[in-house]
Amino acid sequence: MREILPRVRDWLCDGTPFAMVTVIGVRGSAPRQPGAAMAVGADGQVAGSVSGGCVESAAYEAATEALATGEAALHTYGVSDDDAFAVGLTCGGTLTVLVRPFTEPAARAVLLNLVEAIGRSEPVAAVTVAGGSGPLGALRLVRPGRADGTLGAAGLDRAAADDARGLLAQGTAALHHYGRHGERRMDEVSVFIEAFTPPARMLIFGAIDYAAATARMGAFLGYRVTVCDARPAFATLQRFPTAHEVVRAWPHEYLAGTEVDERTVICVLTHDPKFDVPLLHAALRTHAGYIGVMGSRRTHDDRTARLRAEGVGDADLARLASPIGLDLGARTPEETAVSIAAEIVRSRWGGSGRPLTELTGDIHRP
Structure with missing residues (x-):
């Protein structure tokens, strides 16, 4: 939506x-x-x-x-x-x-509240009667602390709001079924709940040409993109116009103080040990869903040895997508950004990364 x-x-x-x-x-x-x-x-x-x-x-x-x-x-x-x-x-x-x-003015007013809340990156869920004995299309907005609108019955409002707040943690959509007054394990009223959470974050470290292309791709995919680099001459908004923010700071210090969750993707494009090693230490202490690291095979081996020497174990090293990206034969920054984006999508949805011509079965998997 x-x-x-x-x-x-x-x-x-x-x-x-x-x-x-x-x-x-x-x-x-x-x-x-x-x-x-x-x-x-x-x-x-x-x-x-x-x-x-x-x-x-x-x-x-x-x-x-x-x-x-x-x-x-x-x-x-x-x-x-x-x-x-x-x-x-x-x-x-x-x-x-x-x-x-x-x-109708009332329905339009509720929808406008939803649109404006999403625009402000506030967590909000749209709860809609989608079948059964309820008023089809009735819309209710649920936020962490309050709710607006009604589905036609107070008990149904309460039950659906509880489920909507649960879905807000994941930002997902689901069809729920209730009794006409919100009773559980009944199928008299169908309610479609669509939760809108703030966009997932993409944190890009290293203000290089590959980072500019990756920032454009991240914004295209719907991420809130941050580019971070300690060098003031490189970390500028002019060089990264599609990024939502550009931060001038030592990467590991910035990462230690910013919000990271399971939806966050981290792209380390610096390939410089004095930045990479402390940054990856900080990254592996987070719950980031994807940590990709740029570099040649030689750089990867050297970086891995440095991390092992500082006590990083095999389980943590296995979390690193290094070298970053899928094997697409990419050469340019833009092509490399596509390979990085493809790996992030595969990581998110569990795809194989193989050509569809080599596979059988459904293309659109659950």
Whole structure:
């Protein structure tokens, strides 16, 4: 949903009616996951995608119908591999989407609060009735300390808010089922919960040309990018215009004092022992999900020996992606940034990194 927020905000502010189509369920091989969204304005303009192209026309028609009727609706696209093309979902999976018109002032006000909270990088969850006996499309916003809006029943509001706050820790989306008053282990009301946490961080150490290309790639992937280098002449905003911040500090000192969690990726591009060794000591004390280190095979072996000499064990050394990146034959800074990004994506989702032509089975895995 994040990619359509600028257009949605414009429509909310200038009074344009629109409808939103949100993926709330996926079965089998499907190109987009729950939370993917497309918005259709009353002027016919479109933002976003729910399927990568194969059911966009049908979703567009469903959105225009919702605008005409003012009613929310559920639609399912795709059945099986043999006849999926006739239905529209060529990859053979099944998508369930919720279509909601945003024409009423109250609903638009709640959605604007959501858009602005995401824009401020505040943790917030959108909780929506997505089926059953509840008011389809009803929207409630849940933050760590408060909630706004209602799903139609106080007990349901409380139960869904509890689950939404749990999902805020991961920034994920899920479909939950309750009794009409929030009872657990019942299936009278379906509620789609989409949690928006602040973007994951990409910390790049070493203000070199490869760092500039990696910063551009990190911002493209949705990370909040920080570039850090101790050299004032190199660590400048002019050299890294796509970074969210540029820090002039000794890398290990900065890392020891900044926030790092399991979603954080660290790219060490300095390949200089006086920076690398103390920085990697600090990095291995964090819960960062990915630590990649640039350097030749010789540099890698020398760096590993220095770390071992300072007491770093095999388990910690195994956390390092060194040399950084996948083997793509990259030469330029931009190509190298692509190889780094590919390794980060593989690390996040558990892909093999092999060509799809060498593999069988579903392309879009759960």
